[in-house]
Amino acid sequence: GNKVIVRVLVKPERRERESRAPLAVALVLDKSGSMASDGKMKNAKLGALEALKMLDPGDVATVVVYDDSARVAVRARPVGKGDKEPVFSRGIGRIQPSGMTALHDGVVLGAKQLEPFVKEGFIPRIVMLSDGVANVGPSTTRELASLGRKLARKEMTITTIGLGLDYNEDLMTALAAESGGNAYFARTSKMLRDIFARDMEDAVTLTARKVRVTLRGKGGARPERALGRVGRIEEDVVEVAIDNLYGSEKYALIELELPKGTPGTTLEAAEVLLEYVDPESGEKVVSKSPLTVAFTEDEGEVEKNRQPEIVSQAALARNAEIREEAIRLADEGKAKEAAMILSERTQQLRMLAPSVGSAAPMMRKESAAFDELAESLAAEGEFSNEDRKAVLNEAYIQKNQQTLVVMDDADDDPLLDDEDIDYDEDDDEYDEED
Incomplete structure (x- = not known):
């Protein structure tokens, strides 16, 4: 067919910024012992203050922290002067790292702080940061995905920020995905300010x-x-x-x-x-x-009507699927097969590049990224911890068409701009767009 x-x-x-619905934002921060290293806590605090800067005085924000348990550092209240509002700057400034990681409780408490405002027409958003594995309370990917679904039914969107190399990327991605939120992988804590700002930029332009x-x-x-x-x-x-x-x-x-x-x-x-x-x-x-x-049977007609942008966007969607498939295979110990599908995709993208117009450089970049992954997978027999996190996050960003956080020191991130790519198998008609 x-x-x-x-x-x-x-x-x-x-729409005019003035006319948007007010936001209710819960900043849920990991303050477990591991946050004491590598400037993590300091940068998490700067990130939280950065988020407050982006909000309007009439928006509502709360700061929740979690270690062995969860507690409210700043009760939900109007943002006012944002990062310059003493109650926020003091509440955030006082956070000190110690203890374990009660991630589930942190999210639940953040949601509880927002609930009264949802009834008043505020749009709720939870931004959750963690650098480690949940080890207090419900802590499996399934349990957190179920929490994401439950909160989505209450209109809540959860953005997750995984920091460093010790967090559980499957759990964090599932939590974001089930609630329609963004998911970020912060290799280093230096990225946090940009990530918090980027996410709030999304929130205020809803x-x-x-x-x-x-x-x-x-x-x-x-x-x-x-x-x-x-x-x-x-x-x-x-x-x-x-x-x-x-x-x-x-x-x-x-x-x-x-x-x-x-x-x-x-x-x-x-x-x-x-x-x-x-x-x-x-x-x-x-x-x-x-x-x-x-x-039509006219090849020229088909070519003339082919839309390079749609071809490239479909290719990106396919790339996301292949990234996820490669992770699944590697997790099952089938590194050879995973490396093979990555190599095949490298070739396909190389061949596709000339037909996608302005998306060609991105296709070539994606092709190089797949090539590099295939090589390291073939050599090592598994994904490194960092590669697995990056690959899963890239797949999520592509599927979700999530805007990228571009860092000045963006360590050659094999990622796309904002959205993108695909293969096309029509033989006698062209892509239509609605």
């Missing part, structure tokens, strides 16, 4: 929540799968959750199988439904549009 990749692009409406894309195949066309993001498919309908939309666009990519068509004809192949909640009014917005494809 013929396959096309459909991109449903969701663009934010630009333009849509609970974003859902539903594509219903028509005329014999059927959705095969969603690329990168999780797609729920039932018969000829696929539903993709994008969750939060910030200041930059996000998209869903769906592979659509088409029936055989007669050259020169068109087909209404799908109906696309976009639903989201306006964060300011709290109202649900729904829009529908048809998706039409044209059939």
Whole structure:
């Protein structure tokens, strides 16, 4: 059959900063003993102050810390002068590292601080930092993923920041993913200020929540799968959750199988439904549009209508899937197979680069990153701790189309700009975009 990749692009409406819904933010900081080393605690405090700088006086913030247990360092209150507000600067300044890591309790307490404000129409966000493995209270990836889902039902988004090389990246990624949050890997504590600022920049530019894309195949066309993001498919309908939309666009990519068509004809192949909640009014917005494809046997016509940007974005989504697959194989002791799929992808990306227009340099960078990973995996027989964290985080950033934190000393991070890439297997039609 013929396959096309459909991109449903969701663009934010630009809005005045003054008119946004107020935020309620919980900064949940690990203060266990290990935070005493490498300037971690100092930089975590600077990061928290940086986050407060980005908020408006009428927003609400709370600071929660956890070691053997969790406690409130600064009760939820209006941000006021932010990092210059004595109650915040003193509360954050007094934090001293010691003890264990009651990560679950920290998140739960942060959520509890925000709950009263959610009822008043504030938009809740938890930003959770940890440098270690949860070792007090519920501490498995499954338990934390379940907490993420529970808080998502209360409208809460959780951003996780894993610091250094001792935290559990599976747990931190699952917690963010289940609540539609961002996930960051801070190799060094020097990155924390930029990460906190970046995340608050997202928070203050929130333009849509609970974003859902539903594509219903028509005329014999059927959705095969969603690329990168999780797609729920039932018969000829696929539903993709994008969750939060910030200041930059996000998209869903769906592979659509088409029936055989007669050259020169068109087909209404799908109906696309976009639903989201306006964060300011709290109202649900729904829009529908048809998706039409044209059939042709003319190769030149196909080439002319191929959209390099969609090809590159689909490639990036595929890259995320391959990164996750490589981790799964390596974890099962199949390092050779993992190295092989990474090598294959290196070649595919090299061949793809000339056809993706302005995304070519990024494709080449991705190709080099896959090549390097394949080599070190083949040589070592497993991912290093740092590589595994980086690979998992890169996959998440690509799938979530999360904006990158660009560091001045960004140790040659094999990452993309903001979003991106793919392969295309249509033989006689072109990508349509809604």
